[in-house]
Structures are given as C-alpha cells and as structure tokens.
Amino acid sequence: MSSEDIRIGVFICHCGTNIGGVLDVPSLTDYARSLPNVTYSADNLYTCSEVGLTEIKENIKEHELNRVIVASCSPRTHEPLFRAICQEAGLNPYLFEMVNIRDQDSWVHMKEPEKGTDKARDLIRMSVYKAALLEPLERVKVAVTHSAFIIGGGIAGMTAALNLGNQGFKIFLIEKEPELGGLLNSLNKVFPSNEDASKLLEIIDMIESHDNIKLYKSSVIENITGFVGNYNVVIKQNKKTINIDAGVIIVATGAIPLSPEGYFGYDKKKIISQLDLERLLKDDQVKANNITMILCVGCRNEERRYCSNICCMSAIKNAMLLIEKNPNTHITILFRDIQAAGTDYEKYYRRAREMGILFIKYLPEKPPIIKKDLVDVYSDLLNQDIKIPQDLVVLSTPLIANEDSEVLAKMLKVPLEENNFFLEAHVKLRPVDFATDGVYVCGSAHWPADIAESTSQANAAASRASIILWKDQLEVEGSTAEVKTELCIGCEACIRICPYSAITKDEETDTAIVNKVVCKGCGLCGASCPKNAIIIHHFTSDQIRAEIFTYGGEI
Template sequence: MVKVGVYVCHCGTNIAGVVDVEAVRAFAETLPGVALARRSLFMCSDTGQEMIKQDIRDGLVDRVVVAACTPRTHEPIFRAACEAAGLNKYLFEMANIRDQDSWVHGQDHAGATEKAKKIVSSAVAKATHLKPLEDKFVDVEPTALVIGGGVGGIFSALELGGMGYKTYLVEKQPSIGGVMAQLDKTFPTNDCSACILTPVMVDAGNHPNIELLTYSEVESVDGYIGNFTVKVRRKQTYIDWNKCTGCGACAEACPAKVPDEFNCGLNERGAAYIHFPQAVPKKAVIDMEHCINCAGRKIGTEPKISKKTGKPMLAPCEKACPADAINRSLPLNPEGELIELKIGTIVVATGYKVMGKESFKEYAPQSPNVITALQLERIISATGPTGGKLLRPSDQVKPKTLTFVSCVGSRDERYHTYCSRVCCMYMIKQARLLKEKYPDLNINMHFIDVRCAGKDYDEYYVGARKMGINIFKGKVGGVEMLPDDKLRVLAYDMESGTPMEYESDLVVLATAIESNEDARKVAQVTGLQFCGAHFFRELHPKLGPVETSVEGLFVAGCCQGPKDIPDTVSQAKGAAAAAAVPLAQGKVKIEPIISEVHPEKCSGCGICVPLCPYDAITLKPYGDRPRAQIDITQCHGCGVCTAACPSGAIVLHGYTEDQIFSQIAALTA
C-alpha cells in the first residue's frame, strides 16, 4: 500500500489570498492512499523542504505531492529534496494550484478552493501509480557552434574558445562584425565603434579554438543536446580565399555597380567587393547575381583569344588580381560547399535589422533627404560614402537644419508595440556628435518621451540639452516635400501645447529594431520559438534569459529582443557560460519520461514510424518479424506514438494508462 504525503503551499498570498489552504489540506487527508497532509507558508523554503525530507526519512511517506506554483520553475527543487532524503525523485507529482487556479480565479474564492481540491485529487490519484525511473546519460561532443557573427556572436565564441572548446562561428556575410561594424561611435563614451570592435574581431579570427565560417549559413540542425549534427552551407565566393590577400584590386577594377548594403544603399560597390575596410577575414567575393561577365568570361569557360594580341581576354577582376586568386575558367559549383559538423551545444546570436523608411508614408519616404538613423551612421562615419562629412543625399550639400524623429515603428500599434530601447540614446549620440562638429547646425529632436535607462545615460542626455540641441516632447505628425529638396516638418510640442511647423534640410527616422529576415529559417532548422514581438523566445524571462525550449540551444543579443551593446555582450557571455556547462560535464542527462516499446505486443505495422516528429522510431528485426524500436536519445516524450499504436505496445513512462485514467476519474468524481 502506497503512502502519499500531500504538502499544500500558501505561497504567501499568491495562493492563500484566494484558496482556503486549510480546507484543501483537510480534504487531501481524506483521499485514498494519502498518509498525511501538511501545509506551509512557503513549501519551497528550507523549512518546507526539510518537512518533506523528514517525513521521507521517518518512513511516513513513499510518494510526494506538492500543491504549489508552477512545476516549470519549482519541480526541480522538490525532486531534489526527495532524492536527498533517499526517495526516487520520479515518485513525486506536483499540483499547480497557483498558475492554474488562484491566479485565474481571484474573485471566486469558493470556486477556486473547490478547483484546488480537484487538482490535488488528480495529482494524488496519479501519484499512487507512479513507478521509480532512472536517469540515463549520453556523452557530449566537446564542440560548440555560434550562429551569427555580430558583437554578441563574437563574444560568445571568444568565451567558449577561451574555455578550451573548439568553436565554429557561422556568419552569413563575408566578414564578422554585424551591425556594430556599421556604427560610427558608441554611446555614452563616444568611443569609435571600429576602434573597440576591430581588435575583438581580430582576436576571434586569430583564436586557435575558433574557426570562422563566414559567407556561410546553417542549413539543418539534427540531433539533441550534446550530439547535434549541423550542416553548414559555405557560399561560393568565386575567389580563392587561400590566395586572396584582401588588397581590393578586383573591387576597384570591377565595372558592375550595385547598391552597397554595408553603406545602407547610399553608394555603390562592384560585383567584386570586400565587405568593409576592417573586414575579418579581409577577403573579396564576387556577387555573381550582379556580375556582368566582362569579356564574355562566364564562370567555367575558357577565355577568348584576342585577335590583336593573340593573348587570352581576361575579365578586369582576373587581370587586376596580383595574387592570381581569380580564375574564371574553373567550373566552380554555384551551390558552394556543404560542411557537416558534430556539435555539443549551440548559441544563436543572429542579431537584428532596422525597419526601412518605405513603410512610413506620412514621413515622405520617397525623398532622398529622409533617411534612417543607420544611414546617418554611415554618412558620419569616416569609412562611409561621404568620408564622414554631413551631406544631404540629394545634392551633397551640408544641411542647415536637421530633424530627428523618434519611435518610428516602435511603440506603435500599426507596427510594433514594443520599445526598441536604443533609439533615444543613439539619436542623442548622433545629435551630440554633429553639434560638436558643426556648432552652427540647427538640430531639432522630437520624442514621445526620452528613455535613458543605463549607466551614465541620463547624464549624456542632459549634456545634449546643454549643448543647445532642441528637444521637443511630442509626435511628428508628418513630413512634406518642398521645392529645392527641402522638407516641411509638422509636429506638436506637448510642453507648450502648440503645433509646430518648420522647414528642415534633412530628416532622420529612428526606425524600429526587428528580427532578421532569416530568423524564420533559423527557427525552422533549430526548433526555436518566437515571442509575440517575433524575437526568439527565451525559456523564462527572468530565470532563463539565455536558455530556450530546445535543450542545448541558447540565445544572445538582439535576436532575443532589442538591447544595447553592453547588454548584448553580457548576455553573450552568459549564453556561452550556459553552453559550456554540458561541454564541461562531458555527459548530459536524458529524462526517463520517454516512450518504450514492448516487443512482445508490437505487430510491426510501422504506423508509429512516420508519425514521430523527432525521427526516433525505426523498424528493426526482432524474432520472426520487424518490431518498432525507439532511440531514447531522440525521443522527447511527446506521446504521439503511444496514442497511435493499435496494439498498445508503446508505453510513455510517467504517463501510463493507469496514471492518466486515474487522474481523469479523480477530476470527474
């Protein structure tokens, strides 16, 4: 006869403020199989746990039910307490009477109490049928993968590499660096972005434990924590990187011109190009989509012979390359190269993008003098299209009046309701930098309100006001185009309570931070989930900020939500530390709540094989016919096979037939 101990938690007033805890405890004492029922103000406290341990040690209980808050955060605490007292931790069941009861029935105390009794009765019914289970362990591949080569990905890779683990850093662009590489300076210290980022990029490129896989994308992720199989597609560069010295001669010689993505389309680059001057690795690639095949030199064809000189007619990039790294006669595979990696843990740091101006018709996006804040970063950067000079895109003339518009696409029900967090500060940074360089420049800034929550951030904002920068509280209603490439700004000043209307030479939109275009593909191949704002969802917003629902996958940086550089670096280091734990342990635990086949009952029909979402089931010879076999390392305990099996041959441990039906009977009694 089992002896179930029931322990009901007040959880302060979270539960006791709605549910009559004593009534639930007294009811639990009457349930079949219950040996004792107790209550505590906080069951998760040392006092509460010690109560459980002592009852187990004294032999009073051999099953434990805790009626408290969510098992997502507290179940491990109570399982550990049971194990410490010598009871198999899987002889424990938790009844969630907070999230599923008191928090949703706050006004109906009597109803909430009755529901709590039902939940406890169901948990006790299952507990009487629990069986001891044993954890299983599998070895871990001591190798890490970081997806995304921005500042977050770089720091995650450096941390993991510094701990001694082989780390692959995958970046879709030809160079690591991400959006930070596009910035001119960083707030609130006004450090040169390139000056602080480039040494870190070089460290990652030279680190003996880090292998850069730039110009590459992850195609598939299979397996489980400790034993992932990852396929990475290295895109075709059409230039031999083993020979390329990064001199840039091919880029200068290339006659094809397309918008330069790094400079946000403000100037053009060749089809042969180097991503940016401080690129790591500093190697050239040929954008074959825009290559015009000069001199008839298609890839994989022999050169024509000049009738005048009798020599082969080479493309300009071939002739310009002093290292002989470009040979268009080679039949290079446009699909590139597919690499298969064995990985233990993965950090996803795929970064973000900023919204384009095209969505905001009220701000005259058709005007070349309406630009995004990231475009302004490139304009004022020394490596940008104007060499750092503030010039209007329409006529390359220095503006006299400059307008900043905040929250464009952020905090807006039409687009994104969230705050992009960094917009206020980078606008203030840009305004300060420009005011220092051009004291006669008239700068107007329009905010819904100024958000400067960070170390030294508010002081930075106050300093901007002291410099004579005009800061107005209120939305900009619209921007109109005028003759001579000028713009009319229509706004409202809430402090004076008056509408505003003035001419501006240049308007800068602080557009919202969004997840990258390829975030959906990354989610599909990794199994990550999105939150309501379409960023990757963390396991818990407070207790699991870098973990995800996929064991062995961690997130860092703006792919998890908008944040500034210090927060990105902090999260990146935290994700690396979490990812290193399984690598350091050398093995990971496989939960025993998985499906198991009873071969004597299995008919070998194979119905379960295609239904398994994790490809964990195969048919293998067993006696006179094939039978289903389940790979425990692949099984996630979803129960699909158990429900589908016509022979009843598959059992899901922890959710057996007698356990489930006893719960249903208790709930419907």
C-alpha cells in the same frame, strides 16, 4: 508486480499552520491508512524538514515501502527534494507521488475547512490509486560534445565566442559576410562614450588569433540536426561542405536596419537614413546647417507596433557629433517618447539638450510634413504648428529581424515572435534560453539591443551554454513519451504539436519516434494522438483513469 506486493507510505504535512491550521490532518492520516495498498501513514509538522525527511527514509526501510506519497505543498518546489530522498533510501525516484493539499486546497479553502478536508481526502485517495500503478523509470544519460557552434560574427557572437573560448571550450564561429564585426562595421561612433566603433572591433584580432576558436567566414548553414549535447551542423564555405559537431548552439545573427524606402520621400540625398548619416559622418561629408531628425519612422505603427529600443540614442549621438563638428548646426529631433532608460542614457539625453539640440514631441496622427526647405510639424506641447527650416532630413528606422530568421528558426526548431525576432523560453527568468535545451540567443536576434545589452546577453548565453559544455554526460528526465509503433499511423499530429521538436518520423516504418533526451514529458503528443499510440510515462492513461475512477466512479 502484483498488487499484494505494493506497499505505499503516505506522509501528510501540516506545513506549520499552513495546512494543519485549516485541514484536519490527523483524520487524513487515519483515512490514508484505510486505503488499499497503504502500509504506513504518518503526519509531520514539516515533512520537508530534516526530521521529516529522515522519517521518510527510515520508514521506507522499516516497512519495506515501495511507493511513497507526500501530501503537502507543491511539486514545483518540493518534488525534486522528495524524489532525491526516496532515491537515497534505495527507491526509484519515479515511485514517488506528490499531492498538493496546500496551494490548491488549504490556501484556497481557508474559510471552509471541512470541505477542504473532504477535498484532501479525495486528492489523497486519487494519488494512492495512481501510485499503485507507478512504474520505475530510468533517467537517460547522454554524452556531451564539448564545443559550441555560434551563428553570427557581430559583437554578440564574438563576445560569446571569446568568453567560451577563454573558458577552454572549442568554438566554431560562423559568419555569412567575408568579415567579422556585423553592424558595427557600418557605424561611425558609438553611444554613450562617442568613441570610434572601430575601437570596439579590436575584439576581432582576439577572435582571429584565439587557439580555441575556429572561424568560418563567408559561410552559410545548410542543415542542423541533433539535440542537446550532440548537434551536427552542415555548413557551406566556398562550395565546400563542412560537417561540425557541437554540444550547444548560440544564435547571434543580429538584426538589420529597416530601409526608409517609401517614407517621407526618402531620396538618400536630402532625405537620408540614420545609417546613411553614419557613413557621411565617417567620411566627414555632412554639408548641412539645419538638420531635422524624425524618429520612429516605420515603427510604432500598424505594421510594426514595437519600439526599436536603440534609435533614440543613436539619433542623439549623431546630433551631438554634428554639433561638435560644427557648433552652428541647428538640430531638431522630432520624437514620440525618448528612450533613455537608466543612468548613462538619461545623462546623455540631458547633455544633448544642454548642447542646444531641440526636441519636439510629435503625434503619429499628425506626422511631420517635409517641404522644400521646411519641416512642418504640430507640437502637442505648444498646441501649434511649427515650421522648422531644413536642408537635411534624417530618418530613424527600427531594427527589423533578419530575413533568414525564419529558415534558421526552422532548422533549429525554435520559435519566433510576431515580428520574427527569436522567442526565448521565458521572458522573465530565461531571457537567453530557448525552450529547446542546448540552444541560446543573444543580441539583436532576440530584440533590438545596443552594444552593452548585446555583450551582456552574449556573456549570459555563454554562461548558460557552459552549464551543458563542461559536463561529460547529461542526465535527462525519465518521464517521457513513447510511441507504440504498432498503433502509430504516421499522421504526424504529434510532430506538429511538440514544442521541443522531440518527435521525428522514421521514414522506413512511417511511424513517429520520440527522442527521449529532448522530450520533456509534457504530454501534448499523447493528448493529440488520434490512435492512442503514445504512452506518457508517469502519466499513463491507466494511471490517470485510476485517479478519475476512484474520484467519480467508473462509467
């Protein structure tokens, strides 16, 4: 398209008094009209109101506009709306540009309106120069396989499988052990109801008999390829290799309890772990009257700074069960902070104290010392050393990440945090998504979680997954990266930096290729390419240069 054909419309928003109360909007409108290629400009009280939107559509038709600029609030909230309006008027949505003159101008320059108006002039001019170089882009469409691959047959994986199976999707559930159930299999009873763990395992029957769920027990993952809507997983079951196609993948691999080996003289007899105690309780084999539990063994220290979230409650649970079994048992729990957040757990903790369980806060710099029949501990609250008779010591250790997390994370191309738990897309608002589309996480693979948290997250992951699964095809962002193969030297800098794992290497040509479906157009690859071989569509070097040069002049 030659420059004579370019017809830009600029719409400048007052945003009530948000912009109009600070910047001189009418003068900006006149200014915009004076810029090259601008055919039409107008100001609106609210460009995003029904009136404003209709005005955009009518003027696209009347003035045959083929580029639209809105100078207003923020693309974060309003770009999708304005793009949609352009599309309704028959314009490719990528021929729209937005200028932020509110959040980044009128709001921050409230006390210097003239300078703010000058800045808005610059911003609008830059956008006009960029707009002249905009190209129409297509959103890629991709078909979706309506099935989910779920990794891990513990309570989280099973809950997610059951929900999605009931929603009518085909599920492939893989478990490395010969039986489903995960950590629940090693538990005696569960908090806060103190019912048998086996009661919660009744879900296994529902999973095994479900028409939509295909189970692979004693199986391991060999390889994962593909992208959202189109994953392919190779698994191995009894030396047999099986290929599975799935639209989404849910990680529900759980975590493992740290063995207290090396802490407090752990000997599995007189000094045991909380997990050992579960087994003894299950078999009714506890023969001790003075029991001391030590919490935070192997965590909240230099090596593992985190709090494992669930150990306080499981210690309290076992202490209660011991007293229920034998009311003459004396139990002391040495803790640092009791984690009993919410309604039920705080009540549970109170009940434990009412039952006579003694809680003593210890300081990590003065840890308890286990002697033959005693535990010596300094109580911060009483400011003195206390000697507690003991014939059994129980150590509470944290849940730690599975040792195969790293391998799995690599295969899935998703990140882990520093303790090797899986790292979600956004801690606050996307707690079960990964940055990579179509992959989700739930349960203790994400962070030590109790049963209620695990089932909640499992259902949440199922919900997020179903958003992909029900669709026949996905439409993905059009502003993506493209490699100019003739310039690429195959250095892989882009492959290493891409946070979405959208770039792979074509082994034949030894050059990088971008998967347009996975690419989010973030631009990291373009910035890191030493040969300038990557075009970021919608943010091309030419477009950005045009903006810079019209602001500061060519060098």
